[in-house]
Amino acid sequence: MHILDDLKARGLLNQATDEDGLRKHLSENTVTLYCGFDPTADSLHIGHLLPVLMLKRFQESGHRPIALIGGGTGLIGDPSGRSTERQLNSVDIVKGYSDSIKEQLASILHFDASESGAVARNNYEWLSSLTVIEFLRDIGKHFGINYMLGKDSVESRLENGISFTEFTYMILQSFDFMNLYEKENCTLQIGGSDQWGNITAGMELIRRTKAEKGEEDAKVFGLTVPLITKSDGTKFGKTAGGAVWLDPEKTTPYEFYQFWINTDDRDVIRFLKYFTFLDLQEIDALEKELEEAPEKRVPHRRLAEEMTTLVHGKEALVQAQRITEALFSGDVKNLNAAEIEQGFKDVPSTTIEDKEIALVDLLVTAGIAKSKRQAREDIANGAVYINGDRNQDVAYQLTDADRIDNTFTIIRRGKKKYFLIRY
Structure with a gap:
């Protein structure tokens, strides 16, 4: 052609x-x-x-x-x-x-x-x-x-x-x-x-x-x-955090991957044609998959894979996919420190110096709970997770074993509220 x-x-x-x-x-x-x-x-x-x-x-x-x-x-x-x-x-x-x-x-x-x-x-x-x-x-x-x-x-x-x-x-x-x-x-x-x-x-x-x-x-x-426009009327390339950069220090590969995978259904086929080097017949097949099973988001994943590999390389794609899966499942303890830096870049974080700290005290210090009373209630009710694992021990003391790469502990309160503890 x-x-x-x-x-x-x-x-x-x-x-x-x-x-x-x-x-x-x-x-x-x-x-x-x-x-x-x-x-x-x-x-x-x-x-x-x-x-x-x-x-x-x-x-x-x-x-x-x-x-x-x-x-x-x-x-x-x-x-x-x-x-x-x-x-x-x-x-x-x-x-x-x-x-x-x-x-x-x-x-x-x-x-x-x-x-x-x-x-x-x-x-x-x-x-x-x-x-x-x-x-x-x-x-x-x-x-x-x-x-x-x-x-x-x-x-x-x-x-x-x-x-x-x-x-x-x-x-x-x-x-x-x-x-x-x-x-x-x-x-x-x-x-x-x-x-x-x-x-x-x-x-x-x-x-x-x-x-x-x-x-x-x-x-x-x-x-x-052509000038790229998005179907929802928002400007292409902009997110709540600002521009989506090619520099991995300004926009991490995980954030870059997420930008593409969150493409609107109305835009994804057009963006596959614009930005990827996939054969047009393959894009037609992806369009049919979107029509038949939109909930699977197959074209969105393919777009995110192609663009992340093109700009950041295959290794960065694998890393972005690992972070995505960990956050989706809640199983974050197998992430390494570099992946945590990417995936939790925008979540509230607190730096502490204590080698050991009571979970109740940590929740208050990090602003996860307003008081020790609330912290104890949250723990007892099963609302607190340490590195993806539920912890209902109100007397629990965090130790070195709770540190990922001796650098981070990830606290989750409820289903989606993450907090990053740095040491």
Whole structure:
């Protein structure tokens, strides 16, 4: 199947310039394409995953992706999709962010010396050496003010105001496309739907500079993926705890797994098509399973498995599944300290120094019970569990044997209220 047909079947082709020409271009050439990622934080989040995976899809079809890290444009700020100005970060901060993002991209794309091997580039390399005179004379002259004002990324900001700094973002991104076209024969730029104006502006800059030199039109193309929306109206990639990051230190593999497994029934098949590399026939079969036995949540588990393995690896998936099963069953004593750190990251916790402590005293100290009287009643009534095991001994003393990896004790009160004791 031609890659454009696969993208269409998955609902991933939002807009494309000269689709017939692009189809022919992809069929006849090993195409170099790029997508840009501005380092606005020290990690990508799952809102970035779709364009990253688009690069991977093209790579697996034999084409050569460039992951462009916006070390230069990240110092300016992209007005697309925003109602206010971005906070400007220092050069050192943006460089640190850029290095982190490059590592994350390398874990998903294949960076090697083969014909379709991905490469990372940083536009700080060429933007930082531009002089103001060069920028205005050689690049800025090709952009009419009316043309720029007509772009969605600028027009949507006029009411609330846009600085000259962010106004020039389109020109800088256009220069990126021209630079990659001239130096690396990059003929296709992809991005989110909010990048359409910037992509077509880059194509126009390439055509104008070619015409200025008396050369024939360049065969360059643009393609965008759709904006991801959730059926319940909430923003994709956001949870009660904030963004879902690719960095395991910011969003643990367990939390990452849980995000996908909790996908709404109305979204899960669409997300399988968007984010996984499963064959479309297999996804159709999963859709039938959802229709016939929705309570089994088979597609949800498959989505969570595929995405966790892709981003964090097989070992992290196994760990996330162990934590999930332990929390579901209540049998948490077989988890290790690292797994407890992940699975109980957001539960109330208390640090104690006592080598031995009475269970009644612990419940009060940790805020699990309001008083010793209530603590004794909860224990006697069978509402208190230590590492998954019910304990009804009101005189019980916790010892080293109650510590998991000599680091944690997990107290559960009732069916679902967990508390983490650290030593």
